[in-house]
Amino acid sequence: MEQxxxxxxxxxxDLKAMAAATGPKVTIFLPTxxxxxxPQDTATRVKSLVKEARQKLVNAGVPESDAxxxxxxxxxxxxxxxxxxxxxxxxxxxxxxxLNLVYRLGVPVSEYTHVAEHFVLxxxxxxxxxxxxxxxxxxxxxxxxxxxxxxDSVVQLDLGDIVPESFEDVTDTDDRQATLQNRSGxxxxxxxxxxGGAADNQESEITRYLHKVGDSLGDLLGRARSQPLVMAxxxxxxxxxxxxxxxxxxxxxxxxxxPDASSNRDLQKAGWDVVRPRFASNDDAAYNRFADVSGxxxxxxxxxxxREAAVAGRVDTLFINPSLNASxxxxxxxxxxxxxxxxxxxxxxxxxxxxxxxxxxxxx
Numbered sequence: 001m002e003q004x005x006x007x008x009x010x011x012x013x014d015l016k017a018m019a020a021a022t023g024p025k026v027t028i029f030l031p032t033x034x035x036x037x038x039p040q041d042t043a044t045r046v047k048s049l050v051k052e053a054r055q056k057l058v059n060a061g062v063p064e065s066d067a068x069x070x071x072x073x074x075x076x077x078x079x080x081x082x083x084x085x086x087x088x089x090x091x092x093x094x095x096x097x098x099l100n101l102v103y104r105l106g107v108p109v110s111e112y113t114h115v116a117e118h119f120v121l122x123x124x125x126x127x128x129x130x131x132x133x134x135x136x137x138x139x140x141x142x143x144x145x146x147x148x149x150x151x152d153s154v155v156q157l158d159l160g161d162i163v164p165e166s167f168e169d170v171t172d173t174d175d176r177q178a179t180l181q182n183r184s185g186x187x188x189x190x191x192x193x194x195x196g197g198a199a200d201n202q203e204s205e206i207t208r209y210l211h212k213v214g215d216s217l218g219d220l221l222g223r224a225r226s227q228p229l230v231m232a233x234x235x236x237x238x239x240x241x242x243x244x245x246x247x248x249x250x251x252x253x254x255x256x257x258x259p260d261a262s263s264n265r266d267l268q269k270a271g272w273d274v275v276r277p278r279f280a281s282n283d284d285a286a287y288n289r290f291a292d293v294s295g296x297x298x299x300x301x302x303x304x305x306x307r308e309a310a311v312a313g314r315v316d317t318l319f320i321n322p323s324l325n326a327s328x329x330x331x332x333x334x335x336x337x338x339x340x341x342x343x344x345x346x347x348x349x350x351x352x353x354x355x356x357x358x359x360x361x362x363x364x
Contacts, residue, residue, distance in 0.1 A: 137231050163219075213241060228250070
């Protein structure tokens, strides 16, 4: 199963644990994508950055034994060869008393070590924009592939005996042989007779296959989802799949041609080109809602007020300017990111200058 890299999701339970953590908090970011970092180089850098973080904890007044205990689990990363080989673009480590979290990320980050009363989430904020996730369904006679993708990542999903894996999974060989009884003709070929002839029957079987794939999508993915799905296949197959799909959000445009010739990475890139205008339009619409109420208390740009609102669960959408690096500003923005996600708010990346630092659309 091919994927662009190995990626770990920051779960709701992780968010709760981070929000509940007390005392000094450690954040470490490290690029891990080749050719910048090979596994052994990553191990060396992890050791160095953990050592640096330990010293920063001591400098912040944490007893040396406590600082060592806080980061002890990270020392094991440097000797975990399989983990070191299975990396994405970067690595994020978070620690507090009784808490150690490790994430492989699909976005590049700069090397960074920080000890403060807050975790640093801004460099990985793009990975928290779940509204930019999409599916890709590639269908040919030979195989069905269902991919879960973002701009930076793609993972092939298990069809779980719910969606057919190929044409052969749907075709009933015994019925086909009974229907397509063959007899020798006058020449060297084989003649077929039966219900409409071989060509009509095969077309009917292919149509049944495509209908089965389309109709089972909702059973696998859910029938009330908003994550768009991009289809990949020859145009006549895609038309049939769209007509029979039980999944509610299928992109109008599709990836044309036999998907068997494309890798998961190829399909991810082509799929992103299809959905990017949709996501941009959604982000623009969200920002326009903010702009309409800016200055009224429902649209805020002051980081400390946004932090307070996020902690109270009032932030509906948090807009982040990605050009500012991790060290810019105080913990207000990072705390706002954490609590916006914790309270089921959305994060939108605005990189065209409309947002100087951070902005928030309030629920109330």
